[in-house]
Amino acid sequence: MDAFPPLQEWxxxxxxxxxxxxxxxxxxxxxxxxxxxxxxxxxMLGSALVVALALSVLAGEPVSGRLGVHAASGIAFGYxxxxxxxxxxxxxxxxxAPVALYSIGYLPHAVPDGRTALLGAxxxxxxxxxxxxxxAADVITFLLxxxxxxxxxxxxxxxxxxxxxxxxxxxxxxxxxxVGTGALLAGFLMLASxxxxxxxxxxxxxxxxxxxxxxVLFVLFFFGFGVKAGVIPLHIWxxxxxxxxxxxxxxxxxAVLIKAGIYGLFRVCAFGLGVPAVNWGLGxxxxxxxxAILGVLYALAQSDLKRLLAYSTxxxxxxxxxxxxxxxxxxxxxxxxxxxxxIAASLFHVLNHALFKGLLFLxxxxxxxxxxxxxxxxxxxxxRRMPWTAAFFLVGALAxxxxxxxxxxxxxxxxxxxxxLGFASLSGVTRMNFPLAGxxxxxxxxxxxxxxxKAFGTVFLALPRxxxxxxxxxxxxxxxxxxxxxxxxxxxxxxxxxxxxxxxAGVLTSLPGLRLAHAPAGAxxxxxxxxxxxxxxxxALGLTLAAAVLGAAIVAMAPRLRxxxxxxxxxxxxxxxxxxxxxxxxxxGAAFSKPLMMIFRTVLRPTREVEALADVSPYYPREVRYRxxxxxxxxxxxxxxxxxAVLGAAGRLKVLQAGSLHAYLAYVLVLGVVLLIWLGGMR
Amino acid sequence: MIEHALAPxxxxxxxxxxxxxxxxxxxxxxxKMKAALxxxxxxxxxxxxxxxxxxxxxxxxRSATSSWLYIAGPRMYFATAVVATTLVPVWxxxxxxxxxxxxxxxxGILxxxxxxxxxxxxxxxxxxxxxxxxxEMTIAALAEPALMLGLFTAALSAGSLNLGxxxxxxxxxxxxxxxxxxxxxxxxxxxxxxxxxxVPVDNPATHLELTMIHEAMVLEYAGADLALVEWAxxxxxxxxxxxxxxxxxxxxxxxxxxxVLLLQSALIWAAKMFVLxxxxxxxxxxxxxxRLFRVPDLMAxxxxxxxxxxxxxxx
Numbered sequence: 001m002d003a004f005p006p007l008q009e010w011x012x013x014x015x016x017x018x019x020x021x022x023x024x025x026x027x028x029x030x031x032x033x034x035x036x037x038x039x040x041x042x043x044m045l046g047s048a049l050v051v052a053l054a055l056s057v058l059a060g061e062p063v064s065g066r067l068g069v070h071a072a073s074g075i076a077f078g079y080x081x082x083x084x085x086x087x088x089x090x091x092x093x094x095x096x097a098p099v100a101l102y103s104i105g106y107l108p109h110a111v112p113d114g115r116t117a118l119l120g121a122x123x124x125x126x127x128x129x130x131x132x133x134x135x136a137a138d139v140i141t142f143l144l145x146x147x148x149x150x151x152x153x154x155x156x157x158x159x160x161x162x163x164x165x166x167x168x169x170x171x172x173x174x175x176x177x178x179v180g181t182g183a184l185l186a187g188f189l190m191l192a193s194x195x196x197x198x199x200x201x202x203x204x205x206x207x208x209x210x211x212x213x214x215x216v217l218f219v220l221f222f223f224g225f226g227v228k229a230g231v232i233p234l235h236i237w238x239x240x241x242x243x244x245x246x247x248x249x250x251x252x253x254x255a256v257l258i259k260a261g262i263y264g265l266f267r268v269c270a271f272g273l274g275v276p277a278v279n280w281g282l283g284x285x286x287x288x289x290x291x292a293i294l295g296v297l298y299a300l301a302q303s304d305l306k307r308l309l310a311y312s313t314x315x316x317x318x319x320x321x322x323x324x325x326x327x328x329x330x331x332x333x334x335x336x337x338x339x340x341x342x343i344a345a346s347l348f349h350v351l352n353h354a355l356f357k358g359l360l361f362l363x364x365x366x367x368x369x370x371x372x373x374x375x376x377x378x379x380x381x382x383x384r385r386m387p388w389t390a391a392f393f394l395v396g397a398l399a400x401x402x403x404x405x406x407x408x409x410x411x412x413x414x415x416x417x418x419x420x421l422g423f424a425s426l427s428g429v430t431r432m433n434f435p436l437a438g439x440x441x442x443x444x445x446x447x448x449x450x451x452x453x454k455a456f457g458t459v460f461l462a463l464p465r466x467x468x469x470x471x472x473x474x475x476x477x478x479x480x481x482x483x484x485x486x487x488x489x490x491x492x493x494x495x496x497x498x499x500x501x502x503x504x505a506g507v508l509t510s511l512p513g514l515r516l517a518h519a520p521a522g523a524x525x526x527x528x529x530x531x532x533x534x535x536x537x538x539x540a541l542g543l544t545l546a547a548a549v550l551g552a553a554i555v556a557m558a559p560r561l562r563x564x565x566x567x568x569x570x571x572x573x574x575x576x577x578x579x580x581x582x583x584x585x586x587x588x589g590a591a592f593s594k595p596l597m598m599i600f601r602t603v604l605r606p607t608r609e610v611e612a613l614a615d616v617s618p619y620y621p622r623e624v625r626y627r628x629x630x631x632x633x634x635x636x637x638x639x640x641x642x643x644x645a646v647l648g649a650a651g652r653l654k655v656l657q658a659g660s661l662h663a664y665l666a667y668v669l670v671l672g673v674v675l676l677i678w679l680g681g682m683r
Numbered sequence: 684m685i686e687h688a689l690a691p692x693x694x695x696x697x698x699x700x701x702x703x704x705x706x707x708x709x710x711x712x713x714x715k716m717k718a719a720l721x722x723x724x725x726x727x728x729x730x731x732x733x734x735x736x737x738x739x740x741x742x743x744x745r746s747a748t749s750s751w752l753y754i755a756g757p758r759m760y761f762a763t764a765v766v767a768t769t770l771v772p773v774w775x776x777x778x779x780x781x782x783x784x785x786x787x788x789x790x791g792i793l794x795x796x797x798x799x800x801x802x803x804x805x806x807x808x809x810x811x812x813x814x815x816x817x818x819e820m821t822i823a824a825l826a827e828p829a830l831m832l833g834l835f836t837a838a839l840s841a842g843s844l845n846l847g848x849x850x851x852x853x854x855x856x857x858x859x860x861x862x863x864x865x866x867x868x869x870x871x872x873x874x875x876x877x878x879x880x881x882v883p884v885d886n887p888a889t890h891l892e893l894t895m896i897h898e899a900m901v902l903e904y905a906g907a908d909l910a911l912v913e914w915a916x917x918x919x920x921x922x923x924x925x926x927x928x929x930x931x932x933x934x935x936x937x938x939x940x941x942x943v944l945l946l947q948s949a950l951i952w953a954a955k956m957f958v959l960x961x962x963x964x965x966x967x968x969x970x971x972x973x974r975l976f977r978v979p980d981l982m983a984x985x986x987x988x989x990x991x992x993x994x995x996x997x998x
């Protein structure tokens with residue numbers, strides 16, 4: 001074992017691998033093929049190191065050390081891979097490795113060769129920055145990595161910058177992120193000056209702030225991290241930025257980048273400011289429920305595949321927050337075991353969302369590459385042209401809908417447990433929030449199922465709706481293998497949730513105020529409360545299901561086998577109501593979600609325009625144009641007044657900045673005199 | 684060790700087979716009672732069996748545009764209904780596969796079947812399939828929170844989310860009637876009506892494109908594929924009614940495996956099913972089908988009832 005370097009060197013080595021790959025990408029810019037293989041191959045190496053380190057920390061002891069020291073100022077950049085950080089690093093490594101492999105096959109089709117180097121380098125810088133965010137041991141390292149992360153993402157989002165919508169998406173992302181970072185900076189400065197240190201060990205010890213200040217800090221940090229996590233109403237950048245970026249980047253953003261925000265919420269809001277207040281927990285739960293419901297409703301309304309997935313990311317961030325909020329509420333009420341259940345559900349969903357949403361974005365990328373379109377209404381019938389991609393997308397769709405025996409079910413099951421255990425063990429009116437949140441979670445997952453039946457059915461089934469969809473072909477193996485890997489993980493985690501819960505138990509014991517009352521029983525069964533309350537063994541469900549499917553196949557086949565009829569089914573054209581069935585007769589995605597749009601119209605405020613172009617008589621239109629949209633409520637009623645007010649104030653302040661040197665000199669003079677008087681008075 | 688695993692598997696297979704065998708009878712019974720209320724003679728009690736047998740022998744005809752999912756749909760739908768059967772206590776106060784999961788697994792596995800059937804409906808390219816799938820998923824989405832709340836009320840008062848433990852918990856509690864039960868039962872009954880596609884939410888007898896929901900979704904199926912769908916729907920209906928009996932009137936269910944108790948329990952179960960079937964028939968015969976966009980109101984009522992039941996029970 002001496003041949004292995006000590007664990008302390010693994011994290012710097014992984015960061016070095018990412019940064020070297022980034023540098024190599026720039027150096028090899030003139031040879032796009034070599035550049036891709038080096039940049040993303042190196043990235044996979046770094047991710048492998050990250051996964052190995054995370055697993056060994058989860059199994060053993062935390063690791064800490066230094067990434068470097070700034071010689072002139074003497075500032076040391078420390079890192080500490082705590083079990084919590086290891087969990088998020090595991091998620092990062094597990095998803096970014098397949099995404100990197102996918103990128104090697106995907107990039108030549110997605111961007112011009114001239115941009116390969118920029119993308120390869122930014123990709124690696126982004127992954128390195130997120131890794132450092134997860135492992136940072138002090139405020140300065142954290143904020144530096146946070147900013148690098150933001151900028152690298154902006155560069156990736158803007159990689160197709162000749163499209164105006166993409167530029168706008170990158171701009172909105174930058175503005176929102178920086179407002180959020182401003183809140184974080186303020187929060188950390190306050191905490192650091194109260195603690196007299198910049199090390200997280202002291203800053204986030206939990207005893208630094210007290211009273212009102214704690215609430216102020218909580219709100220600041222929730223705002224700052226919530227922007228990154230895509231929590232409604234701080235989400236407006238997300239549905240713009242995710243679709244604008246190339247699909248491999250969308251996968252990375254949805255699976256990993258928003259988890260940086262979630263990590264911050266865990267590290268600071270839940271466990272860094274002392275025992276949470278009840279109102280914090282309830283607030284997090286409320287915003288989680290809001291994000292989940294609105295996220296999935298907006299997703300249903302989309303006709304752009306990647307926007308649909310982006311809104312589904314908001315929904316899942318909401319589910320993660322529901323678990324976290326339930327845990328925080330229970331912790332505030334002094335129930336360590338209940339808090340552990342909520343936090344476990346939340347952490348589990350972090351992993352699951354990364355796996356299935358990474359998978360879905362990669363499959364969507366294959367679809368976009370093959371057909372050149374993201375619009376649902378231009379796709380269709382791809383299951384015959386892209387059978388593997390269709391199968392992988394189906395796995396992701398089942399997982400995101402929370403259906404057993406896939407991984408989404410496991411974490412939603414845990415979230416339900418946290419909510420119901422919370423209700424059963426607490427008293428007072430507060431606990432009524434728990435079953436209410438449970439009902440909203442049930443609604444969310446049922447709506448998600450409707451949303452993904454629509455997405456899968458419209459994209460992959462029936463007849464192709466455009467020339468592009470007819471000509472589409474399957475992706476190369478280098479893009480299918482990463483999807484297959486993520487699909488296998490989705491199924492594997494779903495079948496063996498107990499093993500994952502065992503790893504999470506290690507994280508829980510390292511966090512203050514949590515106590516897992518019941519040790520995980522094994523790899524197959526999952527239970528967080530007493531076993532008599534509830535448990536689930538998805539593998540048993542899966543096996544029974546497999547046996548039952550076999551039984552169904554026999555039931556369907558046996559009678560005809562005996563009567564000696566042909567086993568093959570007769571294939572006939574679908575009945576077209578007397579006419580010939582064409583792509584135009586099919587139900588569209590918009591039509592599929594129309595009833596739900598109508599039912600939730602008070603929330604979604606759909607608008608529609610119907611235009612009939614007729615030559616002879618209005619009763620025989622030559623062409624009907626139908627356009628539907630939902631009102632961007634938050635943009636219109638929250639952000640628009642806000643930006644108008646800011647711009648108005650800036651316009652009025654412009655008088656001060658008149659461009660006259662004399663005026664500026666006068667300001668300096670006045671300020672100097674005032675300072676002299678004030679400082680003199682203080683003495 | 685092996686005996687430990689084999690006993691539940693055997694019980695599960697037995698229970699699933701018995702429920703599958705009885706499910707068409709319930710459909711036939713409801714049809715017969717409905718006909719009696721309309722002063723008609725109606726089809727024979729066993730007509731549903733004849734239909735299934737005939738469909739199973741028929742040649743399979745499938746759409747040329749469809750893929751493997753179209754074939755997988757009915758099989759998954761049937762299989763999920765069978766798996767759900769093994770999670771519910773029917774004649775004995777324990778579900779055969781109690782170790783596999785409880786209420787949440789039950790709801791999840793049925794949702795899996797619905798997902799597959801709705802997806803398969805989109806596979807032929809027929810507008811009817813899309814229409815049916817869209818409406819089915821819409822109503823399911825609205826029914827899901829009400830179903831969960833109703834189940835939560837029962838589960839929390841019994842102290843378990845596992846259906847077997849839940850029934851035993853309710854039996855231990857005794858015959859104590861609680862006013863909240865009425866509200867919870869009413870709420871869940873509405874959900875069961877919606878989930879089984881009965882009037883006033885859906886009409887199992889209609890094939891008019893403006894009104895049909897479930898039937899539109901499976902309109903393209905023929906032969907054995909259709910038989911699987913019909914049989915699974917019948918099984919689901921029997922299962923939901925059994926669930927209602929378990930949650931609100933568990934009395935009489937066998938607490939040990941003695942033959943006398945089992946026989947007694949089976950008879951009591953049959954009586955409960957008859958009463959519930961009668962209730963379904965009465966609702967179906969005395970109500971007109973609601974417009975699709977009035978169904979959300981009904982679901983909201985159900986959700987409200989569920990929440991009220993929970994509040995009355997625990998506040």
